[in-house]
Amino acid sequence: MQAPPDRRFAADAEAHRRDAPRHCPACGAPPAIATEFWEGTARRFYCSCSACGWTGEITPTGDVAVGHEPEH
Amino acid sequence: MLTAEQNDELTQVDAGTPMGEVLRRYWYPVAFTRELAEFPVKRVELLGEFFALWRSPSGRYGIVPEACPHRKASLAYGVVESNGLRCPYHGWVFDEAGACVDQPAERDDTRFGDRVSAQAGVAEEMGGLVWAYVGPAPAPRLPRFDTYVMEGFRDIGWADLPCNYVQIMENAVDPHHVEWLHGRYFQFIGRHEGFTSPASFAKKHQKVGFTPFEWGIIKRRVLEGASEENDDWKVGHPLVFPYNMRVGGGGVHQMQIRVPINRTTTRFMLYTVHRPDEGYEHVEQPVVPDYRIPVVDADGRHVVNYVEGQDIMAWVTQGAITDRTTEHLGRSDIGVAMLRKMFREQMDRVARGEDPLGTIREEHERIDLPCEKDKFHAGAQFALDFCDMGSTRFSPMLDAIKKIHVSAAERVASGSS
Ligand code: FES
Ligand SMILES: [Fe+2]
Numbered sequence A: 001m002q003a004p005p006d007r008r009f010a011a012d013a014e015a016h017r018r019d020a021p022r023h024c025p026a027c028g029a030p031p032a033i034a035t036e037f038w039e040g041t042a043r044r045f046y047c048s049c050s051a052c053g054w055t056g057e058i059t060p061t062g063d064v065a066v067g068h069e070p071e072h
Numbered sequence B: 001m002l003t004a005e006q007n008d009e010l011t012q013v014d015a016g017t018p019m020g021e022v023l024r025r026y027w028y029p030v031a032f033t034r035e036l037a038e039f040p041v042k043r044v045e046l047l048g049e050f051f052a053l054w055r056s057p058s059g060r061y062g063i064v065p066e067a068c069p070h071r072k073a074s075l076a077y078g079v080v081e082s083n084g085l086r087c088p089y090h091g092w093v094f095d096e097a098g099a100c101v102d103q104p105a106e107r108d109d110t111r112f113g114d115r116v117s118a119q120a121g122v123a124e125e126m127g128g129l130v131w132a133y134v135g136p137a138p139a140p141r142l143p144r145f146d147t148y149v150m151e152g153f154r155d156i157g158w159a160d161l162p163c164n165y166v167q168i169m170e171n172a173v174d175p176h177h178v179e180w181l182h183g184r185y186f187q188f189i190g191r192h193e194g195f196t197s198p199a200s201f202a203k204k205h206q207k208v209g210f211t212p213f214e215w216g217i218i219k220r221r222v223l224e225g226a227s228e229e230n231d232d233w234k235v236g237h238p239l240v241f242p243y244n245m246r247v248g249g250g251g252v253h254q255m256q257i258r259v260p261i262n263r264t265t266t267r268f269m270l271y272t273v274h275r276p277d278e279g280y281e282h283v284e285q286p287v288v289p290d291y292r293i294p295v296v297d298a299d300g301r302h303v304v305n306y307v308e309g310q311d312i313m314a315w316v317t318q319g320a321i322t323d324r325t326t327e328h329l330g331r332s333d334i335g336v337a338m339l340r341k342m343f344r345e346q347m348d349r350v351a352r353g354e355d356p357l358g359t360i361r362e363e364h365e366r367i368d369l370p371c372e373k374d375k376f377h378a379g380a381q382f383a384l385d386f387c388d389m390g391s392t393r394f395s396p397m398l399d400a401i402k403k404i405h406v407s408a409a410e411r412v413a414s415g416s417s
């Protein structure tokens, strides 16, 4: 039996439902599965498509494009 | 009678329900102090939710929801460390404020501990019990009711009962049941089992009264042969909203605690302090002893040859959640009606964002509750009846307790106190 949803993290669950990719970037079919994981402040979706076999990570970035400078 | 909807609302304990939100504004005892001294982490069920409660090596207490925010393994199997409770599965650590302070498998720059707070409650020790508050911050103060902080000789009897806590609370505003359940019924059982039940419990009620006050409802009675000048009326004793009742007399002080573990399980505790008014010589107790009181026998029948066993029989046989749509209250049940009104009013208060009845936010030393000294105008006999005819009969401390009352009486008689 599935445990009841954890009320503490309802907002995270809602954000996942809202933001998980709906289309494969290669063929446009719905991804077979999109697993969200977090890395620092980034949310990443590890997706795979059973229609065309594409596998990859999709990361919403928001408006700001972040680069980096090598140490100098 | 109530409608099914009203009965449903009254008996809820879960988060997000009106009554569940009221109940989350109070502190509850969730462990014996000695339990966490024996093993420093415990799984706790309260108000239909599970928590991990722990005692840090420095003696502070923490409580967090049981499921680890990482992948939901039980923190009740956690490793108690100096900076918090470490999840047994992948080693995340949560401190007493619920903050995730370690994610050992993540690199420094991929950690996200600040986004996965365990959302802790607060926990504190008082009187041999560990108390927890799991409601919205800021937590009110833990009320220091007299029984928990007074000097005296303590023990705690307890049992987990398979019924909703509201019907147990309704018993606390039901004076008439004493002369029947602990009077006539006790005599009936005594005749069959060959003992004499306490005569004072069968005294006839001539008048009952209920007064709302800042901690709940004071219950009063006039028994046959007494008047409004007797303690039973003049002082009375209170239902302490929403889950306690303060009782006592003859040098016995007791809080009857009914913790809503979940909707149909209630932890019933008899927190008792023996302290005769005169002639008491204090006996140190390194730990407060606790003991289970019997509920049913080997055949599954209720154990009804002691006072609280009779109460338990009545509460449990009313049903897991008693059907208030087909009950038939009379004028003598007016206290029950008053209590339901009080529950309803607190739901409204909390919905308006106010503190419910009995919330205390000021620092304080001790809260004295009104309670009869001369119970059932039975004098000192009450303490002895209490020991032999109530749950104390099952206490490992029974002999020590009787000795306290008897030697206090002797000291008074010999004028040495
Ligand atoms: S489930 Fe708790 S650290 Fe992984
Ligand atoms: Fe393994």
Ligand SMILES: [Zn+2]
Pocket: A024, A025, A026, A027, A028, A029, A049, A050, A051, A052, A053, A054
């Ligand atoms: Zn595809």
